[in-house]
Amino acid sequence: MRFKKNLLISFCLLLVIATQAQKDSIVLKNGDIIVGEVKSMDKGVLTIETDYSKNDFTVEWSGIKEIYSKSHFLVTLKNGQRINGTVESAEAGKKIIINGDDGSKTETTLEEMVYLKGLKSDFWSRVHASIDAGLSFTKANNLKQYNVRSKIGYLADKWQTDVFYDDTRSSQDSVKETKRTEGGIAGKYYLQKDWYLAASLNFLSNTEQALNLRTTGKLGIGKYIVHTNKQYWGLGTGLSFNNESFTNGTADRSSLEAYFGSELNLFDIGDLSLFNNIWVYPSLTENGRWRTDFNFDAKYDLPLDFYIKLGFTLNYDNRPAVKGKETDYVLAFSIGWEL
Incomplete structure (x- = not known):
């Protein structure tokens, strides 16, 4: 009798646990x-x-x-x-x-x-990450091109941080290899009414513009103007410190800049999502100088967390180290996977 009673109690406990495990x-x-x-x-x-x-x-x-x-x-x-x-x-x-x-x-x-x-x-459920790569060969002049883009981030209750690394290279016979490498870390601290504080540190090396290294630190504030289940659209502004070294003998230079820009993310288009941002940097210490960074990504989701992506990046500097190289851009098609 006692055994049956204990068995009944055990069964009830298991039933409660099972019910609690599926409470949503x-x-x-x-x-x-x-x-x-x-x-x-x-x-x-x-x-x-x-x-x-x-x-x-x-x-x-x-x-x-x-x-x-x-x-x-x-x-x-x-x-x-x-x-x-x-x-x-x-x-x-x-x-x-x-x-x-x-x-x-x-x-x-x-x-x-x-x-x-x-x-x-747990920690890992708050982590998001992605990596994609593209590769192409052309028989004429033995042209080879490849690009890698990666990102990992963490989202807490009131803040988030992201780290990224992008690398694009191109080589062909009788032509010097071109390289564009960019990486950085960015963070946001969320305030009330869709305001947020933003900080970032970016590094860029670009042979096309004779940039050995451009280090840019930004500190500012932003606000989401539109924040729905279909799209995010935010505006931001702040101050930026820019330090540059070059590969062609141009003297190193540093400047304090203001910055302002916009970021738009559209994701209610079936398996397609669109992302773009544009940031403008008018210099406060170099009279008449200004820079612009523009990014656009179109991503189409595939099964098993894979995706295909078309990305476009443009950098403009009205006072580059190499005359005639004010603009540099990268257009890349890649296949990737995200966590």
Whole structure:
């Protein structure tokens, strides 16, 4: 009798544990229900882990009608508000109630939520990384070209940091090899109402413009003008310190610059996403000098986290070390993988 009683208690405990392990559920607009553990929602896509699949499910946020969870999340709203708490639908999905860890209660809607991340997420679940490469050969003049682009970053509750490295090289018979290598680290600290502080340190070496090394440190402030599940658009401004050394005998130079620019990310185009930014650097210490950096990426997602990407980078300096080399650009097609 005692054995049966203990067996019954054990079974009840296992049932409770199993129930707690799958305490999140989402209701889709087509009526389907998915039960599991909601891990995140970013750029309009929700990721949920279930017991009945080896791989996580990804669901378009626009296809969700209701969500219920007792897990604790970091939630970012369209107005830039960041809240730690639980999330549950109310009034048949017309409202979302966020019960803050500080005892607050916030009413919002699914459309107003732009980011969701489980607070119990371990270090690696907060890491994002990507690497892509392109390679081409041309028989004429034995032309060889290759490019590698890589990035790794970490997102905390109130800040994020990214490290990147890009390398482009081209060689052919009877022509000196051209190289363009760029790397750096950037960070953002998020404030209320979609404002943020920004800092970065970049390094650029470019044989086309006789740049042995350009070191640029930036410190500024920015704001997201548009921050939704379909796009981000932000503006930024600040100060930049620029130090340059050259390969053609030009004297080293340093300057203090202002900077201002824009960053746009569009990701509600099916498997296609577009990203571009432009930054302008008018010098404060070299009268009449100004520089511009422009980047554009078009990325198409493939199965198993692979993707193809078309990237364009342009650098302009109205006072380069080599006359006639004011502009340099790179157009690259590559295949990559992201974490």
